[in-house]
Structure formats: structure tokens, C-alpha cells
Amino acid sequence: MIVRMLSAALVAGFLAAVVATGLQLALTSPLILQAETFEGGHSHASAAQGAPAVAPPAAVTLAALIVPAHAHSHAHGHGDAAPGETSDAWEPAPGFPRMAFTGLATLVGGVGYALLLAAVMLALRREPTPQAGLGIGIAGFLAVVLAPAIGLPPELPGMGAAPLALRQSWWLMTVAATGVGLYLIAVRRVPLTILGGLVLIVAPHLVGAPHSVDTVSSPLPPATAAQFAARSLAIGFVFWALIGLAYGWAWGLFARSAGADAPVRAHG
Amino acid sequence: MTTATLQTQAATRSGEGARALLVAAFLGLGLVFVAGFAPASALHNAAHDFRHAQNFPCH
Numbered sequence: 001m002i003v004r005m006l007s008a009a010l011v012a013g014f015l016a017a018v019v020a021t022g023l024q025l026a027l028t029s030p031l032i033l034q035a036e037t038f039e040g041g042h043s044h045a046s047a048a049q050g051a052p053a054v055a056p057p058a059a060v061t062l063a064a065l066i067v068p069a070h071a072h073s074h075a076h077g078h079g080d081a082a083p084g085e086t087s088d089a090w091e092p093a094p095g096f097p098r099m100a101f102t103g104l105a106t107l108v109g110g111v112g113y114a115l116l117l118a119a120v121m122l123a124l125r126r127e128p129t130p131q132a133g134l135g136i137g138i139a140g141f142l143a144v145v146l147a148p149a150i151g152l153p154p155e156l157p158g159m160g161a162a163p164l165a166l167r168q169s170w171w172l173m174t175v176a177a178t179g180v181g182l183y184l185i186a187v188r189r190v191p192l193t194i195l196g197g198l199v200l201i202v203a204p205h206l207v208g209a210p211h212s213v214d215t216v217s218s219p220l221p222p223a224t225a226a227q228f229a230a231r232s233l234a235i236g237f238v239f240w241a242l243i244g245l246a247y248g249w250a251w252g253l254f255a256r257s258a259g260a261d262a263p264v265r266a267h268g
Numbered sequence: 269m270t271t272a273t274l275q276t277q278a279a280t281r282s283g284e285g286a287r288a289l290l291v292a293a294f295l296g297l298g299l300v301f302v303a304g305f306a307p308a309s310a311l312h313n314a315a316h317d318f319r320h321a322q323n324f325p326c327h
Contacts, residue, residue, distance in 0.1 A: 001284050009292070092314055109304060157327070
């Protein structure tokens, strides 16, 4: 069972990561590169290649995947940079290596999400079918992507923000509370748990996400930030839905190969 | 005898299920941590665009 689950999670994470990586490279990475041109202290990478330090957005978008602009780590002006983080920390080279590492990170994250989805299905004792997987995948999207985005909208580099540790804590708390809340509402489904679930889902937003006082002074065009947020949420939805669908599909696929898990066993 | 065997099998299955759940949760949280939260700056830089696109709080 463990081998079958791990195999299905690997397949699901891989398939979803392939699609999500394509979407990220096409939709969000160009906006990230564009935003980095508005960040201070980034100029060395561009200048080294003879590109203008601040290019017009249209040109940046076109050249986004080839013009090196990844130097955001120098621009940690908000004082939340990890201790010891310096400008000479390793980072993937611009262009293809950076795209490859984005793909790798998406793969690692996708397999991780697929395993968590598998754990939830096991805990709920749901037989993994594509349909059941899609249901849990959408719940995952609601809890992990949409709920935290209400308080902390998807953010481009260079946008003013509250300290990282505060935002990470609020993010984790919101994901956990929304997940448990959805469970109480959708699985337990009696008035008391539905009420409790609603309270859990709303509570993090009543507490409020940590906000910086300095979100207004960002030089980033608001339209770019809005477009990034919308695209990011759309990619998150596709990612989670595919992970759920593919996990259910792959679980069925490995049914025959995992003979030890067949429902009928030899009597000892 | 049969009942005992069935009970043993059921216990084995649920024990296996619990083990599978622990393995999945542990590995899953570990991978998501590496991709989305690990503070080491090399990991942060490698996963930077993924973290932004998937709305992890990032620098």
C-alpha cells in the first residue's frame, strides 16, 4: 500500500508539475522578471549583459525569459532577509537554469502536495478515484491557495511587505484553520460542526493578515500586481485540481502492479 | 479461527494504513517545506519563482 501510494503521488506530482511549470513560465515568470526591474539594487546582472537597467515593460515582457534580471536577493531592504544572506549567495543563472529550477521546485512542491492529498484521503478512508481526488484537490486549493490569498495576495518581488516570519505564521495558521474548517463542514456535516467550521475559516481573517505600512509606495504598476495575483490563483487551481485527478487516476493504474494490495488475500 | 484470521488481517490493514498515512504526511510536509519555506538562501533562490507563483510568503 505504501509503495502504491508513493508511486501514485510521484506520478500525480509529476504530471501536475509539468503543466504548472508551463503555465508559470508562460504567465507568472515574465511578470516576476518585470517586477525585479523595479526593485532596487538589481542592476548588476542586467548591466553585465549590456541590457538597460530599467527597460520599458513591454520590452521586458518580450525579453523576460532571456534577459537576466534575477538579483532580487540584494534588494532585501525590508530587513527580513535571512541572517547571513548576502548578495553572493548562490542563485540559478538567468535564462534556462532559472527556468529549470522553477520546474524542479514545482516538481518538489507538486509531489509534496500529492503526498499530503494522499494522507488526507487515507485519513478520510476515501478510495482514491479521480473524482474523489478532484474533490480533495479542490479543497486543497481552497485551503492552501485561496484562503491565505485573501489576506496575503500573491505578491511580486519588490512589493512592500510585513516581516517574513509573521506572514509565514499567518499563512500556516490560515491553511490549517481552513483545512480543519472544511473538514468539519463537508465531512462531519452536522449543525454544530458546520458552525465550528465556519468560525475556523473566518477567524484568521478577523485576526487579520500581517500587513506592511508601506504597501503604497511600491513602484510596481498596480495592474501588473493585479494580473500576477489573478494568474497565480488560476495556476494554483489547475495545479491542485490536476494533482487530485492524477492521484486518483494513478492509484487505479497501480492497482494491478501492486498485487500485495489486492483485496483478496491468501488465508494464513 | 476464521474470525481470528480476519481480525488479524483487518488489524494489519489498518496498521498499514496508519503507517502509510504517517509516511505520506511526513514526506509531504518535508517536500512542501523544502519547496516553499526553507530559509536557506540557495534553496530560496532556486525555488523563488515557484514560491511567488504559488503564493508562499517569500522574502
